[in-house]
Amino acid sequence: MNRTLRRAALPAALALSFGLAACSGSNEETTTSGSGSSESSSSSSLSGSLSGAGASTQTVAQQTWAAGFQEANPDVTVNYDPVGSGGGREQFLSGGVPFAGSDAYLKDEELATAQERCNGGNAIDLPVYVSPxxxxxxxxxxxxxxxxxxxxxxxxxxxxxxxxxxxxxxxxxxxxxxxxxxxxxxxxxxxxxxxxxxxxxxxxxxxxxxxxxxxxxxxxxxxxxxxxxxxxxxxxxxxxxxxxxxxxxxxxxxxxxxxxxxxxxxxxxxxxxxxVVDASTEVEGRPEGDIAIELDRATTTAGAYPVVLISYAIACSSYEDAAEGEMVKAYMTYITSEDGQQAAAEQAGSAPISEDLRSKIKTSLDMIK
Known part of the structure; x- marks a missing residue:
């Protein structure tokens, strides 16, 4: 997509509100396919609001993911406020939002703070958006x-x-x-x-x-x-x-x-x-399920562009509100799916994550409860 078409997708206001949904059985775990559809055999569905805040770099991608997810799941409203990475992490750690977007992974002191916020679990960084x-x-x-x-x-x-x-x-x-x-x-x-x-x-x-x-x-x-x-x-x-x-x-x-x-x-x-991402390694010593990547900025690899960001979705491995946890898990599953990543690539110019990274993220999402 050229810049003109991508720019046309930008919202007029910074605060974005999207109607999204995730279907779930009342007594069984939800699994969401790459198209955003539910594979649960139950006819009941989740409803309510799911709010996120953070990186403004994810603005177009969040709008795109919302549209794709909403097509199959119309009953949950998701609000994403692109206040910036620092503001998003602050709101997440204080319990103001159940997920955040950040162009930098959580620091060690933030991970320690997150244990109380995450109902005794850990905060996990999930690389969902790769862009120069x-x-x-x-x-x-x-x-x-x-x-x-x-x-x-x-x-x-x-x-x-x-x-x-x-x-x-x-x-x-x-x-x-x-x-x-x-x-x-x-x-x-x-x-x-x-x-x-x-x-x-x-x-x-x-x-x-x-x-x-x-x-x-x-x-x-x-x-x-x-x-x-x-x-x-x-x-x-x-x-x-x-x-x-x-x-x-x-x-x-x-x-x-x-x-x-x-x-x-x-x-x-x-x-x-x-x-550049393919040539980089994961940060050591992180909590189980966390996927923080140490980018190789000094690369001399032909065709690699080192001024790159990996923007993360930050979630908890444990939520006090079970319905909230299910909504976060369903949304994250869609945005990291092949369909979700391809949609963001077309509209926001991002680089789709690899199959290997998608598999690691799925293992992390399976931890959410």
Whole structure:
């Protein structure tokens, strides 16, 4: 899908409300197929509301998953509020919502807090959305821009201040670069996208970007904007701007940087993002059922794009309210199904998870009670 079609799927308001349902027998476990249909032999069904909050990067995907799930399951209303990863984790840990979306997996201290919230069980991170983070820019007349990691880091630190700087020119032979001032834009809220982007800078340009990865922008530089939509608006509104956002939400008016990987330059595509995930490993020492992935940001694999995020759905392995637990399990089963992942790929430009990862997620979902 091109950006214009994907952008048309964006809601006018940040708070999204979708009508969803999950069918279940009153005294037997529910299993949900990839199409969102129920395989329970009972004629009774779940009803009520299921609320989630978190990563704004999942906005289009959540809308798409809702539509697919609703087609077969019309009796449960699901509300997803894209307040940002930090806000979503906070609401989940406080018991405000039964699931959250986050572009960063839970930290150790958050996992400890979650045990009380999860009725004596554990919080589990489930990788449901894989997408490149585009480094987007607004520079009329420049449609093809290549940047090395050190150059990107210096731009966002404010050390490179004009677009015709020799460091930028060195990566863009034959391109006429204007003397336009550079305005780097970053997120003002606690953001998993920022956590992933600063992790890339820290790993790929360690001698330049010395700050540790963080969901809160860790340096005094540039212009701040609230949420993914705020970053996009700031980029659109100012010539010479550059920022970072989920690729699915970058508009046609903006260009995207090709990042230097090894000796080549790679743009932000779903295929290139998937190549990095396949080359990465799981984080050790996590709770049973948790699937947190340590991305290989320093890869030199041809065709891999290291500025990538894995956005997680965060759920409990145990819920005090059985009906709530069944609804969470049914919804997560659909969004990680082959149908759910393909729908998100078509509408949001994400990379579908592998069959191996889907199998691991199913084992985690089977733990939910």
């Amino acid at each position: 983070i585009a480094i987007a820019y607004n520079l009329p007349g420049v449609t093809d821009l290549k940047l090395a990691p050190d150059t990107i880091a210096k731009i966002f630190l404010g050390q490179i201040t004009t677009w015709n700087d020799p460091a930028i020119a060195a990566d863009n032979a034959g391109v006429t670069l204007p003397a336009t001032p550079i305005t780097p834009v970053h997120r003002s809220d606690d953001s998993g996208t920022t956590d992933n982007f600063t992790d890339y800078l820290h790993t790929a340009a360690p001698t330049v970007w010395t700050a540790e990865p963080d969901g809160v922008w860790p340096v005094q530089s540039g212009e701040a904007a609230q949420g993914t939509s705020g970053v996009i608006q700031a980029l659109q509104g100012g010539e010479g701007t550059i920022g970072y956002a989920d690729e699915s939400q970058v508009t046609d008016e903006l260009g995207t940087v090709q990042v230097k990987v090894g000796e080549s330059y790679v743009g932000p595509t779903a295929e290139a993002a998937a190549a």
